[in-house]
Amino acid sequence: MYDFLVSNSIFVVLIIALIIWFGISLFLLVIDKKISKLEALINKNEELKNNI
């Protein structure tokens, strides 16, 4: 694996690009989960629904 990556160094660049996109998608997943929780809270409570 290491020797393959040394001789085909474009795959190192690919791994690095993927790390960045996985990091950003992880952040998006966390935000998505938090917003879902807020939505559930609003939907559960009719009073809140009318206030917003």
Place this chain on the structure above:
Amino acid sequence: MKYFALGFSIFFALFLGFYPNLAKPKPIIWKMFAILIVSISLILTILPPLSGTFNDAIELKSSPEHQNVDVYLKIQDNLEQNGDFYFINAKISNPYTISGLEYDSDKYNYKIRFDKKPIFELNKSHKYVFNLRYISEDNVFIFNKLISINPYITYPYIPALVQRIKILNLHVPMSWTAFIAFFISMFYAVRYLRSQDLTNDIFASSAALLGLIFTLLATSTGMIWAKFNWGAFWNWDPRQISIFVLLMIYFAYFALRASFDSKVKKAKLSSVYSILSFVTVPFLVFIIPRLYTGLHPGAKGDGTAGPVISPQEGMLDSSLAFTYYISLAGFIILFFWLMNLLIRYQILNEKLEEIE
């Protein structure tokens, strides 16, 4: 010119980032533009071929890993058959000079050998990137494979980096974006202390969180690169030590925030801490790694420009600089989008807590 382009890309991205407001939803055009610029920067990072010279191939003829070199060339005459092989003469396509020394000249013709008749057309008006290997006994370059015909943009060939030179467009913008994020965090911390408006504290903490994420991304991408260029993931290089200290400082910022129940107290103390910790950022990112000798580009005694743009001629290749600015602007715009989501979530959360 390079400085102007760099400044323009940063200020353009900052302008777009603050438009229309940090806390308001971004217009659909804005989002489409952000996706477009990030996609363009990714394509321009991965796809362009490397442009080595015939001299590179001659120097690397006995290297076990890199004896096949991508050479950017133009054809000089027609294909001629000689026995089993086909031969053609070619010249280097982009002769360039580094500090007055002619690196490779277009005065010389080099002979390329094809083991079988090439299936593509060889045209004198086109430029080609061939993967070649030099054989010193016959003084001939053996054609390995075709990389590109008439490439719009090529990156310089550096034997120690090869394709890994493209990390410049991924790893360095991460670091610069983190620097901008920490600056925005400091700016809104000052504004919070002046106005005592808790929205400014939300801005400051969101920017610090994203700065931390981008610093972590810069560190992990740098570690992968270090494995292949320095031999180990972590080498305690001055740059790595300074980024480690920076990470610790901003982890402590969130530890501080988590330790208060009162919102006002939390906001006040963390704003003061954010201002104090930003004071260390320029030293840890730009100054200390340049004061000591180290492995990272830009260290003391290192001839290369390192992660910043050098005024010296030939230090950062102009095509690499061009794509670097695009990708820097792209990642800064992406940072503002992510921060916008985080801010909107937190403001909504605050509102709900008030109603409850």
